[in-house]
Amino acid sequence: MFQKVTCGCAAGVAAAFRAPVGGVLFALEEVTSWWRSHLMWRVFFTSAVVAVVVRSAMNWCNSGKCGHFGAGGFIIWDISGGQEDYSYQELLPVAIIGVIGGLLGALFNQLTLYITKWRRTYLHKKGKRVQIFEACLISLITSTVSFVLPLLRKCSPCPELETSSGIQCPHPPGTDGNFVNFYCSKDNEYNDLATIFFNSQDDAIRNLFSAKTFHEYSAQSLITFLVMFYSLAIVTFGTAVPAGQFVPGIMIGSTYGRLVGMSVVKFYKKLNVDEGTYALLGAASFLGGSMRMTVSLCVIMVEITNNLQLLPLIMLVLLISKAVGDFFNEGLYEEQARLKGIPLLDSRPKQVMRNMNAKDACKNQKVVCLPRVSRVVDIVSVLQSNKHNGFPIVERGQNGESLVIGLILRSHLLVLLQSKVDFQNTPFPCGPGVLNRHNFSDFVKPASSKGKSIDDIHLTDEELGLYLDLAPFLNPSPYIVPEDMSLAKVYNLFRQLGLRHIFVVPRPSRVVGLITRKDLLLEEDGNTATTELQSTSVRSILSTCKLIFSLLRRYAH
């Protein structure tokens, strides 16, 4: 289940941005709170399949039948041909971009958090009609702003462009490109605000990233666009509109990036600087400041822009923007997940946990245990009296002492109570073969609902008097920790193993054994199997190689 979600997420990013490796890393960095190396292999496989399928679809669409999709290759915004190299003087403006990205990203996270909270508390309780109305209103505002604001802006005369650059001003109608005419009266004029605003976001980003188009935008237009688009993005986030987070983020970032780029071009006149480069860095910085990813964003930016030369600058910008953002709040996804009540654990335990122990964490609630064979009425009253999700099962041992034999989940108890097939008349343990009465799927929680509640289950008085043997349905060995273990250690256990419940037990009275890493290698049978000369396998490798090479040699000659 969890692996499928991770693979699906990777596939989505890989397909949307045509960034297969970026998709893998996005899934690993953002989605998984715990990570195993064979998961990486599966995610990588998913991504490779996506790459091949996207490529086929693009080939098939190359004739232009598929609308916007067919246009372009595997790289969305190719910015090669711009700035080839960077100099040390540029490190300062790059750092400034990083700081702006961190600040604006943190602000974005904070503001969206308040708006989402307000929306959940007041707006969305009033029913689905309000949501639809809200979405319509926002699209109306967005359309009006995108159309009216460029109209208010004066047209600029076309600059002189080198014919070798292949850029035309204004670009011919019906094509995508820089220098949009947009109701300008003269033929050699363009509207810079319309070039960004009244365009698909895809093309707007391409225009902002584009190289060799100095002074295309005025600072005034860029700031107008930034303020309007930033506000719209905050308001739109969390409505019933699938507006995404990545592309608007790139839009915002590349706008202020280009603004910084214009200052750099003015300031360092001798350097070979391109405004488009700074737009790219700005995009990276805003995403870094808002989502707080590092490696995956880095790879995604490189994959969508095909520019490896600027990798060190992108890394620097991401480091700074993430550090600045982390100073104020958490990443966008973490904040939103927390708001939704998802118990997402940070990568590190809180400082206060170092001075707490396991017992302190469960002080507020009393543990409710169930005997192995319980009366149905007792189970029902336990489920009604509290909201615990798991119950320890206790049995009397042969010497009369009590023994904890496992953990049963509330959801499994509810399934058993509803199916009723396991109810029995006697208070004695049942024989084997009970599990055959159930399918594994009976106990799987449906993904989209909140699950059953005890109030949904109706039992007759006769049924309430029966017994239920819980032994076949429990988890016989949940993880345990001694009561005085540091809570920080318990936290790591939860986080690294992806646990949901843990038993806190008294300090043990004796140690039965001590396992070390060497014990887990199972050397006595493992060592000989792996290192012994598997002469047959080596021979088969060799013969296959020989065959392939002889074929190759025949064709190559």
Add this chain to the structure above:
Amino acid sequence: MFQKVTCGCAAGVAAAFRAPVGGVLFALEEVTSWWRSHLMWRVFFTSAVVAVVVRSAMNWCNSGKCGHFGAGGFIIWDISGGQEDYSYQELLPVAIIGVIGGLLGALFNQLTLYITKWRRTYLHKKGKRVQIFEACLISLITSTVSFVLPLLRKCSPCPELETSSGIQCPHPPGTDGNFVNFYCSKDNEYNDLATIFFNSQDDAIRNLFSAKTFHEYSAQSLITFLVMFYSLAIVTFGTAVPAGQFVPGIMIGSTYGRLVGMSVVKFYKKLNVDEGTYALLGAASFLGGSMRMTVSLCVIMVEITNNLQLLPLIMLVLLISKAVGDFFNEGLYEEQARLKGIPLLDSRPKQVMRNMNAKDACKNQKVVCLPRVSRVVDIVSVLQSNKHNGFPIVERGQNGESLVIGLILRSHLLVLLQSKVDFQNTPFPCGPGVLNRHNFSDFVKPASSKGKSIDDIHLTDEELGLYLDLAPFLNPSPYIVPEDMSLAKVYNLFRQLGLRHIFVVPRPSRVVGLITRKDLLLEEDGNTATTELQSTSVRSILSTCKLIFSLLRRYAH
């Protein structure tokens, strides 16, 4: 310690291949058996610093004073300008390259394993002189082969080259490039074997990867080189020569890749195929087949060759070669680590562990416990009588029952016995303040030695009669598992948390508490702190943004 090793490894790969992101991923995929997200952040930071430093060094060396180092930019083997795109017919030869890579890689791992084993058992026991002699002998053989084999090969006439490609045949003496003359009598002849063999590996790879040089190599030369170089690489691996593993791997792979490429060029005459592309894919496949990495190799290959267009093909080749290789044996590093006796755990528990429980794993050895205050003579005899690395400490509780109070490591006991400052006359627990007598560094095991042994410690009879209170030095809460927990679960605990010891205890008799994820969020203070309107912080973000933008606007205008 562990984090430093990971960061160092990332820095090394990042610097050597000028692949910062590749370095990060290499460290995460290959080095760490367990992984935390803040580790990724640190490794990324290391890599970014490396990128900036390498770049500065390269700028400083640009005049050519630093020998080979100064040459080239951040991308080592730029193969852009070659094949731009690929077609579906090419998927078959690409799959063949993947299979060859898997086979040759697996064979390489197996053969190096035998040779290393043989070397450890017979050769290196005879002293360091033998090692030096061995290294000299191998370099002599390598030099002779590299020089003599090209001499035996006939010279080929230069092909007709387009002047626009910028390739000369033979290339002028004193420069690096394709078509090495190497004692060919005529001016328009070159020696194809010398172009690969009698060259620095760096240049040889550049020549193999080079585009638009069709039919430069004959199949005969490539096969000769492949066989000789493969054999030399196997013999050299594990000697006292820092020959590396990456670059020879790329050499081997690109040779058979180019061989396949030649067949493809012959076979699919209509396609726009370049032999150099196949050399790149071959290199990826051999590294994948031998090291069994996926994402990191993919990124490294892209970073060192600057070719993003071929990413889907590289992914495909890596998938196939890893799958084929995994069929035969484990990755090179895993095999070698196992041979060295490093208890490296696979990512998954062995199948047989599912039917074993924790108690089965520690059946062979008896646990040796120590009382909290022990006589020195008892500790010494315990350390002498077994080779355990950890000892549980047991104390009598107030009611007379025994309680396990923690774990002490053999190495810490040895430090205490050697320093002698904690010895006391009475068998009663000591007061607080004992730890002040020790520095933390006293207990750190030196990285390069095997640590102390009990035989190195000499105590007088008087000292042996004293007592030692172990309580201040023990780990008070090691992880515990119940004796009947599945060994596969215990394995995951070890692997995910990077543990060294675990206590197997009897099934607990009662549960003190039950911790869930929600308990770990510490909601009562955490929630308000993060989601409350931190108006001061928002205001400070806003004012900083305003300041920066007003400055920007002034400069941009």
